[in-house]
Amino acid sequence: MPNQRAKPTLRRRRLGGLLRDSRTGSGQTLDAAAARMGWDHTKLSKIENARAHIAPRDIAPLMNGYGVTDEAMISALEALAKDAGRRGWWATYGDVAASGYTDLISLEADADSVRFYSPTLVPGLLQTGGYARQIIAATAVTRSTEEVEALANIRIARQSVLSRLGKPLKLRVVIDEAALRHKFPGAADVMREQMTRLLDVSTNPNVIIQIMPLGAGPHPGLAGMFSIVGFQHPWPTVVHVESIRGASFVEGTDDVVIFENGFDRITAAALPVDESREVMKKIMEETKA
Structure with a gap:
């Protein structure tokens, strides 16, 4: 049976969704936002769709580029970026x-x-x-x-x-x-x-x-x-x-x-x-x- 890609954690999906909403709310295209960060657009697309990790240090410059300067919000996103890939205790129960x-x-x-x-x-x-x-x-x-x-x-x-x-x-x-x-x-x-x-x-x-x-x-x-x-x-x-x-x-x-x-x-x-x-x-x- 072929290997299956693990489903992204809910934390990563929520983080990606909020980053996507912030970008679209600022009116920036995926290509423009990625170019500003020096990334290929596919990297940002994968982050927004919970298929790739974003480093906590990249949160502030990404959000600042969207016009978001709320320190509490940025700190919350950075904290989630640290834990986004972490699976909870419930993962030990497998597919039950x-x-x-x-x-x-x-x-x-x-x-x-x-x-x-x-x-x-x-x-x-x-x-x-x-x-x-x-x-x-x-x-x-x-x-x-x-x-x-x-x-x-x-x-x-x-x-x-x-x-x-x-x-x-x-x-x-x-x-x-x-x-x-x-x-x-x-x-x-x-x-x-x-x-x-x-x-x-x-x-x-x-x-x-x-x-x-x-x-x-x-x-x-x-x-x-x-x-x-x-x-x-x-x-x-x-x-x-x-x-x-x-x-x-x-x-x-x-x-x-x-x-x-x-x-x-x-x-x-x-x-x-x-x-x-x-x-x-x-x-x-x-x-x-």
Whole structure:
């Protein structure tokens, strides 16, 4: 079987995309921008399309040539250029995780915040190992037992962003009450452990959990599950949308704003944090019965 070119990392693709946007925004052609740097146009084309590396030292002169002098932005691009080719811990799991899923993990690793609406499940960033295995086994119907275990391990490893040193991920989630009332025949302890986890993590200063009550009226979340992944300047916000066919990403200011406005309406329809904790405690007590 012939060798296949490794897929560029998401970091390299995002870097290339921002460099391309900066060039086109300045009105420069690929040939003109490359000539200014003393490069062949194919080199710059490969950098913009994530097929070649750019040295951090080349970021400032390239961006200055586009009229970009924002030091914070240039520093962020230089930092990403240093790490653009680095593959995360998830690469050790090979092809078990689909590319869309590893892209999500990469986004979470670089993100400042995540806002998540989940109508049917406890969000992956808050799942226990037992809950994750049950859900993955039920939904990933083509996976072997070994693959289910590997995917569950990946899901738990993702959660390290909530406790990373320096700047833990800020997480705000809205979970439908119905999702917390799922039954696991033959494994009643699964939901008890999961509810304990939610109550424990809800006391963390970087985690906000709200419950959408069973009696809530119509709201934008009825359209389905999604998460809004936010970053520090200059990186744009990305929306991750999940469905039975897999995941997709929404980018672009206008489209992202639709989801942000929708999430604001969802949080307004959900119970306040304190009342949400009371609902979780009540469900927790019911699982002991």
